[in-house]
Amino acid sequence: MKTYFIEFSYLLASILFILGLRGLSHPETARRGMHLAEFGMVTAVIGTLLQREIISYEWIIAGLLLGSTIGLAMGVWVPMTAMPQRTALSHAFGALAASLVGVSEYYLHGAKLGEFRMSAVGFEVLLGSLTTTGSLVAFAKLQGLVPGTPLTYKGQNIFNLSLLGVTIGCFCILLFHPAAAALFYLMLGLAFIFGILLVLPIGAADMPVVISLLNSYAGLASAATGFAISNNVLIIAGTLDGGSGFILSIVMCKAMNRSITNVLFGAFGSVTETAAATSTGDMREANLGDVGVQLAYARQVVFVPGYGMATAQAQHALRELADALEDRGVTVKYAIHPVAGRMPGHMNVLLAEANVPYSQLYELDHINPEFPTTEAAVVVGANDVVNPDARDNPQSPITGMPILEVDRAKLVVVLKRGRGKGFSGLENPLFYKANCEMLYGDAKDSITRLTQAVRQA
Amino acid sequence: MPSETVIATFYVFILAAFLGYQVISRVPPLLHTPLMSATNAISGISLVGSLVTAGAHQTTVSAVLGFIAVVCSTINVVGGFVITDRMLKMFKRKATPDKKE
Numbered sequence: 001m002k003t004y005f006i007e008f009s010y011l012l013a014s015i016l017f018i019l020g021l022r023g024l025s026h027p028e029t030a031r032r033g034m035h036l037a038e039f040g041m042v043t044a045v046i047g048t049l050l051q052r053e054i055i056s057y058e059w060i061i062a063g064l065l066l067g068s069t070i071g072l073a074m075g076v077w078v079p080m081t082a083m084p085q086r087t088a089l090s091h092a093f094g095a096l097a098a099s100l101v102g103v104s105e106y107y108l109h110g111a112k113l114g115e116f117r118m119s120a121v122g123f124e125v126l127l128g129s130l131t132t133t134g135s136l137v138a139f140a141k142l143q144g145l146v147p148g149t150p151l152t153y154k155g156q157n158i159f160n161l162s163l164l165g166v167t168i169g170c171f172c173i174l175l176f177h178p179a180a181a182a183l184f185y186l187m188l189g190l191a192f193i194f195g196i197l198l199v200l201p202i203g204a205a206d207m208p209v210v211i212s213l214l215n216s217y218a219g220l221a222s223a224a225t226g227f228a229i230s231n232n233v234l235i236i237a238g239t240l241d242g243g244s245g246f247i248l249s250i251v252m253c254k255a256m257n258r259s260i261t262n263v264l265f266g267a268f269g270s271v272t273e274t275a276a277a278t279s280t281g282d283m284r285e286a287n288l289g290d291v292g293v294q295l296a297y298a299r300q301v302v303f304v305p306g307y308g309m310a311t312a313q314a315q316h317a318l319r320e321l322a323d324a325l326e327d328r329g330v331t332v333k334y335a336i337h338p339v340a341g342r343m344p345g346h347m348n349v350l351l352a353e354a355n356v357p358y359s360q361l362y363e364l365d366h367i368n369p370e371f372p373t374t375e376a377a378v379v380v381g382a383n384d385v386v387n388p389d390a391r392d393n394p395q396s397p398i399t400g401m402p403i404l405e406v407d408r409a410k411l412v413v414v415l416k417r418g419r420g421k422g423f424s425g426l427e428n429p430l431f432y433k434a435n436c437e438m439l440y441g442d443a444k445d446s447i448t449r450l451t452q453a454v455r456q457a
Numbered sequence: 458m459p460s461e462t463v464i465a466t467f468y469v470f471i472l473a474a475f476l477g478y479q480v481i482s483r484v485p486p487l488l489h490t491p492l493m494s495a496t497n498a499i500s501g502i503s504l505v506g507s508l509v510t511a512g513a514h515q516t517t518v519s520a521v522l523g524f525i526a527v528v529c530s531t532i533n534v535v536g537g538f539v540i541t542d543r544m545l546k547m548f549k550r551k552a553t554p555d556k557k558e
Contacts, residue, residue: 010505017499018480024492025483027548034545037499038538048505054512059524063511067531074532075539083490086540090497090533097529101506104522108515116463215493222503227466229506230458235466236473241500243477244492251486338486345489352547358487359550 002050009047010233016040017237021244027358044233080353081310084342085142087211091218092135098221099128103188105228111179118178120227122171125184126191128221133195135214141204142342148204157265160197167191202263205307205384207342209252209263216245248344255338255364257390257400283419286437291413292453298375300331302367304404305347306340308381308417312443315354318380321451322356328454334360335367335377335404337385368405377409378450381416381443387428398426412436415446491544498537504530 016036023033054060078086102124106113113121140146170187174180202210219241226234253260295301303322309315322332334356340347348361362370371377379386386406389396406412407430414431416438430436439446484492507530511523 013502017502018476020499021477021480021492021495022483024488024495025480025485027488027545027550030488030491030548031542031545034495034538034541037495041499041502041504041534041538044502044505045508048508049512051509051512053509056512056514059511059514059520060508060527063507063524063527064531067528068535070528071532071535071537072539075536075543078540080544083494083540083544086536087490087493087497090494090537093529094497094500094503094533097501097507097526097533098503100522100526100529101503101510104510104519104526107522108519114458116458212493215497219496219500222500223470225503225506227470229509230462230466231505232466232469234502234505235469237499237502239470239473240477240481241496243474244481244496247478247481248489248493251489336486343490344493345486345491348487349490349544349547352544352549355547355549357551358548361487363486 002052006047006050009043010231013040013044013047014233014236016043017233017240021240080349081313082143083349084207084211084346085139087343088135088139088142088214091211091214092132092139094218095128095131095135095214095221097128098218098225099125099132099188101225102128102228106181106184110181113178115175115178117228119175120224122174122187124221124224124228125188126167126171127217127224129188129191130195130198131214131217131221133192134199134210135195135218137196137199138207138210138214141199142207150203151200156197156201160194160265163190163194163197167194198264201265204342205339206256206263208339208344208346209249209256209260211343212245212248212252213260213264214245216242216249219243219245252339252344255402257398257402283431283438284436286413286439288439288449288453289456291411291437291439292450293457294411295325295330295376295378295413295450296328296454296457298325298330300333300370300374301325302362302371302374302377302406302409303332303334304340304377304379304382304386304406305334305336305351306380306382306385307342307346308383308415308443310341310346310350310381312381312417312445314380314444314447315350315356317444317447317451319351319354319356321447321454324451324454332360333362333367333370335364335406336361337364337382337402337404340382340385364402364404371405371408374409376411376413377406379406379412379414380447383416383428384426386430387426388430388433389426389428392429396426406430407433407435410435413439415439415441415443417442487548488545491541494537494541494544498534498541501530501533501537504534 020037223238390401507526
């Protein structure tokens, strides 16, 4: 009877998780959906606590209390700009949990696991461990603890691949000789090291893909846990997470016109200047008053936010500029490139935080046809996503990447910290075009001054 | 493990993958960050496995490993849901009434 109750609680949880994710298909239903998922989680936990294997509750209660405290603190205090870091960190936590459960399973049962469970535990530990350290490196890069530039050395790919080969080799031998404990712990250690080496050579600009991919691995590690302890709700939830991460990685790769292999092993951002260095001429510095007038008398202004907006925390200032423009009857729109920022949807969240209604946020395909009839496009700390070389120069390393075609607007104002290149190290010919004007300095500062200029115009 | 169980488990896995593809492809790019933190919280369901490991108390080592796993997954579940809700609260169709419209 009790078994039925427990299994029913898991079934209910699975259904609620799916309904919860379905709610995310629209902002109106999203919150309600998440409440369903939360209820599902509570149901599954209560069901689990009734299992007869559980004989002592001290460790459980202590763990739940400690975890809830840390989780709640992180949930409440983490600023929206730090969302990519937090996400990377939570992938590490999830993957570590899966990995530890796997280690414990092996420690307790070892050779008695049998082939099927051994392979499940192996996958769990392998994916869990490499995701743990990989996510920690991603976190360190995003937090600025480690330089965001790719760390590369000669023969790196060969070394990494052979390390992965040895790790998988250990796994294969374990399938036939599950009693070889030394091999198991060797595999564990190698997977931890491989995770670090996998993410180190990846540049900060490629983080949206990496985070999505790590999300996928963390989910699959949970699913593997489900296989190891034959628990369906774990398989379902883990697969949903793994699938979601996978779909997001594909979306991100398409938005950069690159393959996943290229992101993982291409060490993008270390490319040396070759064909792109042809752009010459002057970058014209904008006259603040003139720009203010041009914006104020425009019919439509499109803002293009990038990672620079996040680092400068300029989203609130941008909203004020938009308000000033709307007061004068200007139509304001925001153009969001899928890989703007450091994780999927990063810009949308920041603008929502600044109270920008989502009906003003436009995706690439919807806004591009509007640029030729737009009086002014204001680029706030974005670079590669507006680089016309991707469209015009077949030799460019980013050729074929879909871009926001701001250069077709009558006036382009680029807010930039300094004269340096973007994260990818590429020259951007947009900055030399006749219709482009540069506004140097901290983005938040520039926007505030621009708002004053608009109000005085 | 009996082979029927193994096969049934694979059915669950494959069907969940198809369903997940259908459900998640419908999430607009607007909500991709909340999607990631939501799936993260949901996959914190590995808490279920961690709880059994921590509570079964077979050896001290497994209890300690289970304890750490419980802490990690609880952080994800609680933190993930709290932060997802915080984000979703911010998405509004129209500007708030403090201004025009």
